[in-house]
Each structure stands twice: as structure tokens, then as C-alpha cells.
Amino acid sequence: ILLMGQRSGRQERSKKPQLALSETMEAETEVRNNKEEAEEVKAKNQRLASVFGVADLKNEAVGLYNLGQTCCLNSLLQVFLMNIHFTGILRRITVPQSAAQQKNSVPYQMLLLLEKMQRGKRKAVGPTELAYCLAQHRVRFFVQHDAAQLFLTLWNLLKKQMKRPELVEELKNLYTICIQEHLACQNCSFEMKSKSTMLTLPLPVLDADSHWLKSLEDCVQHFFLPEELTGPNMCFCQKCGRKTPFLQSMKLVHLPQTLTLHLQRFNFERSSRTYKLSHYLSFPQHLDFREVLPENQCQADASEKATWQYELFAVVAHSGSTSCGHYCAYVRSLTEHKWYCFNDSMVCPVSWDDVKCTYGHPRLNWYANGSLFLPNAALDFGMRAVRSGKTNGFG
Template identity: 80%
Template sequence: MGQTSGRQERSKKPEVAPREVMEAEIEIQNNKDETKEVKAKNQKLTSVFGLADLKNEAIGLYNLGQSCCLNSLLQVFLMNIRFTRILRRITVPSSPAQRRSSVPYQMLLLLEKMQCGKCKAVGPTELACCLSEHRVELFVQHDAAQLFLTLWNLLKKQMKKPELVEELCDLYTICIQEHVACQKCSFEVKSKSTMLTLPLPVLDANSHRLKTLEDSLQYFFRPEELTGQNMCFCQQCGRKTTFLQSMKLVHLPQTLTLHLKRFCFERSSRTHKLSHSLPFPQELDLRQVLTESQCQAEDSEKATWQYELFAVVAHSGSASCGHYCAYIRSLTDCKWYCFNDSEVCQVSWDDVKCTYGHSNLYWRETAYLLFYMKKHPQQPWPGVSECL
């Protein structure tokens, strides 16, 4: 920073005129001021890119007006240490306008604000205004599954470093292989696709209630026969025939997101909520849930399909009027917390189980999004080895 320019060798001790002494003192003071300014900038960057994850206090988010859905999802993102480690390495936009419209950057600033402040809650105003520039409406009721997809797509699109985009995909995306086979001949079409969430039904095709999360997973991956109006054209048969459609798991991410399809459409085009009980486990081993025919993965891949529940986004109320909150297990102290906008409190597993649902209590909280995190006993993440 120019501190070495014009310096004299100390051992020579030359005689210096008074004016030169004054100029030297001014230069030294300027260098000191410059050093202080650099240190201050470095400290500010450190607070954004490093120290934020070291504080264990849970901070709430003020409701800006029907922003409970956004608040709940932001808490799930920012309480995930694996996600914040990606977020801290983003490229900071160069201009003020770019920074205002950058969702990753505004989310990073919110993380700093939450972790470095002394308030029990902060307002996500700047991030909300940023999202409005990307056609995410404010002051309206959002669907948590749709808003989660929107936020993730914006994060992926605006992260400039390819390696961060790849890490973000590895953290959240599910790889599926779809099989469509003609039942008249051996013709079969295979195609791979990625999904952010698994949209799990809570009712079967006959509107019977599925009893557990494991039942929903098995039903989602069950083969389905395409008959009648759903028949497909077979290139070998030269006509429409009955096909068997099935999906198989190829790869699961570090954070597995399950979407319980609690909202369904009636014939009257009205949406209603399915509030019946659907228990979900704290620990989920997909190898024990799915059959061999429902998987298309190597044994080394399937060996990592052991998960532990990390967060639950729950909805209370009806399909047209409701409220969201998030139950999250801290990766630093392994305790469950309820994030209800600005209010944050420690809860028990029994409190989380209250989100299973109840047939006769339509306004009660029911789990809508489930976030499971991979267990890595051989290579634990720093700071969370005791939890996972």
C-alpha cells in the first residue's frame, strides 16, 4: 500500500531537514490511515463471508405483510450451513444497481444482518424489494413449494461462478430416470431429468389416504399403466398401445426436499386442503423404503441414501387463507426451533410431530415441505459431526 516507498535504511541514520521530517511524518500518518481503512474493509468482508456462521443465536424475520412463506423459506436456506458456505463465495456485483437486483448478494447481506446484529428479529426489506424486481409479488399469499422453486432458480441463475452453481445443484437436485415401455412389444424409451422436490401424494388414485411418508414415497415410484386416452404411440407397433410408465431414482442430493401435496383441486375448480395425519420419521433410509426395481443407481450411491430430518415448513389454515412457519433443527446445537416470523423459540420433537396433521382440525399446522439432510458419518462437516 505504498508503505515502503521513500523509506531510508535505519542503520544509516541520515540527517533530515525539518521540512522533510514533516513530509515524512505526514506520509507515515497517511499510510497508517490507509492501513486502518483496509483493515476496516477486510473486517466488514469477513463479517459477511466468514463470521456469520459462528454465531449460534436464532434470529427471527419481521413479517412485511403476508411474507410468512418467504420468511420460513429464508430461514430454511440460511440455517443450512452447507448452503451458506456456497453463498459466502459468490462474486459481489460491481455496481449498486446490480447489487440491488442480485438475489444471492441480498440474501448474503440478510445473513450478515441476522447474525451480526443484536436484535431478536430483522426485516428482509431489501431482499423482498430485490425479489419484486424479478416478478415475485409482495403482500400476497404464496405457495411454499412454488416460491421455493422460484428462489432456487433465481439463486442458480445469478451465481456467476460455475463451480458454485454445480455445488448448489449437488446440494438440492434429484436425478430421476423415466421409463416408458410398450406392453405389446419390447419398445422402451428412457430419459433422465432433474427435480428440485419430490411431489408426494397424500391420497392414492382411489382417493384413499396414504398412512405414512414411506407409503407416499412408494406410491410415487410405483409403475403406472397408461391406457385409454393416455395410450402412447409405439414406433415399433405403428399405433397407439398401452404403455407402462415408471420412474426410478438415480441420484439423491445432500438436502432432499419432499413436497406433500396437501392442496388439491375439486371439480368445482376450488382448492381445498387435505389435513389428515401423515407421520414422517426423523431418520429416513431410502434403501429400506424403495424396492430394487424403483432404483437405478450403483450400490455406492445407494449407500449414501440415509437421511435425517433437518426442517419442516408447516401450513396452518385453509387453502385460501393461511400462515406458514418453519421448524428447523440447528446444525450447531442439534436443537429444534420454531421460526414464526419474528418469534423464535426452542421446541421439542413432540412439537414437530404436531405437524403430522389431523382430519378434524383443518386450521391446525400440517407439514407441507420436508427437508432431509444426508448423514455422512465418515466425512462429517465441521461443527455438525455430533448432530449427523
């Protein structure tokens, strides 16, 4: 209104204000366009950062929908993706160039699933694209998988498809255990030594006399006990020139930042019958291998042993029998320091007493805890990892 009054009072100066008004409107339009463009670029960068970079998981824990007996896969994915050391490696992968390569890449599809879980406030998301990708690599669904075997399959696919050598090396360092095996002839002084690596430490839950072991510490100690190889198990001695009794022993050389322990609950008999060992077996929240293993079963210096202190990060538990059952995961958030139970799409905070339900029980029943069913079942497979100060993690 003010501009209209000035223009009608001074006709001789009408062109300059009109030109100034036009220039002002163009300037405002340009500023607005630049602002919108800047906001669009910022939003795009934030989307990329959520995938490749920067912010950690700050939203509530997110579940994964069951696509058809994918509870085992869902449980393992939750443990992988809740491990900030693993996701730190995952976020630095080289993105495949073509759409076909992207669909076939397990690391890339796992990265997209992580981004999908972090985007928005959904309680659960579907791992459909990753499941399709795994199917291309002959990972079958609508069958009950063994968690330890599926974990090994996923890890090998990740290691194979990560193109950057330094990331492959970081992945190995994060999970790989190093053992030195000794074979000593009992008739002479001949001895063989060899180092080997493994992804999980397969712990027996029965001793040599088929008695139940009562704790995780007992299982670790029994795994490293020397064993006499006699009868049909004798080995050929190069010095004696024939098969002789040997003493087999193992020494611990190196433990990774993420230590994976596998309780061998599935027992195989000579009659080809497989059954599950569901007896009670406790495990601690903190584990120091220096206190569990004697000095003669370790092959490491003091600096290496100083890192052998662990805290529990995750438990993958199985409820049911060898032919059918259900998996869920108990994971401790490394940012919130709280325990969660991931039961496919259902997620809820739990206490340490709830986690101890996975100690096992002869009766494989379930009990209700609010709207979530927690398994009163045996620990079948655990994996964990995180360094808290100087403390690693195990599971």
C-alpha cells in the same frame, strides 16, 4: 514535574531534553495512529469475513419481520440460511459491481441479509431489501404463496444470477434429484427410457383409490409404483404404429445432499375447486431410502446408495386453508443440534414432540406454547439438508 526540575537546574542542557520530548511525543502519536488504523482495518476485515467467509452462525437464532403476508418467504429464507452447505456457496458469490446490479441480485441481497442476521444480538430483522429485489423479479407480496412454488422461484433466481459456473454446479449438486423414467408398450417389446432432474420430490398423500396414506414412507413408495396408462392416457408406440397401453415406471438414480420432499396437500378437482388434505401423516427423524424402496425401483450402484441415509433438518408447515393461512418453519440447527420454530419475528426452541404437531389434523386450530403459537397443521412443504458424517438430510 521531574522534567521541569531538571530543566531549571541545568539551563545549558535544556534544548536536548526538549527536542527528545518532542520526538517522543511524535513517536507516541505515530504509534497511536498506527494502532487505530490497524484496529480499523481489523474491524473492516471482520465485517467482510462475516459476509464472505469465515465464521459460521454463532449467535442465537434470529427471526424475520413480516412485511405483508411474507410468512412463506420468511420460512423458506430461514431454511436456506440455516443450511451451512448453502451459505458456504452463498459466501463465495461474485459481488455485482454497480449499485443497481446489487439491488437486483437475489444472491447478493440474500448474502447481505445473512450478514444482517449475524450482526449484533437482535431478535429479528427485516428482509426489506431482499423483498424489494424479489419484487423486481415479479414475486408478488400481500398474497399467499405456495411454499413449493416459491422455493422453485427462489432457486431458479439464485441459479440464474450466480455468475461463477462452479458455484452454479455446486448449487445443483446440493439440491437436484435424478430420476430415470421407463415407458414400456404392453403390446410389444418397445421401451423408452429417459433421465430427468427435479428440485423436489412431489409426494402424493392419497393412493390410487383416494385412500389416505399414513406415513412419509408410504408416500415415497406410492410415488415410485408403476402406473398403467390406458384409455385416454395411452401413448403412441413407434413399433406398433398406433396408441397402445403403456406401463410407466420410475427408478431412482441419484439423491442430493439436500433432499427436498413436497407433500402434495393441496388437491385440485375437475370442477376447479381446490381444497387442502389435512389428515394425519407421520414422518421420521431418519430416513433410509435403501429400506424404503425395493431393488427394482433403484438405478444406482452401491456407492451411490450408501449416501441415501438422511436425517430431518427442516419442516415448512402451513396452517389454514387454500385461500388464507400462515407458514412457519421448524429448523434443526446444524451447529447446536437443537430444533427451533421460526414464526416470522418470533423464534423459540422446541422439542421433537412440537415438530410432530405438523403431522396434520382435520381441525386446523392453533395452540399456545408460552408466547409463541405453534401450528397444529399439515406438513405442506419440507426441505432439509446436511451431511452429518455420512448422513444426509431431508425435509
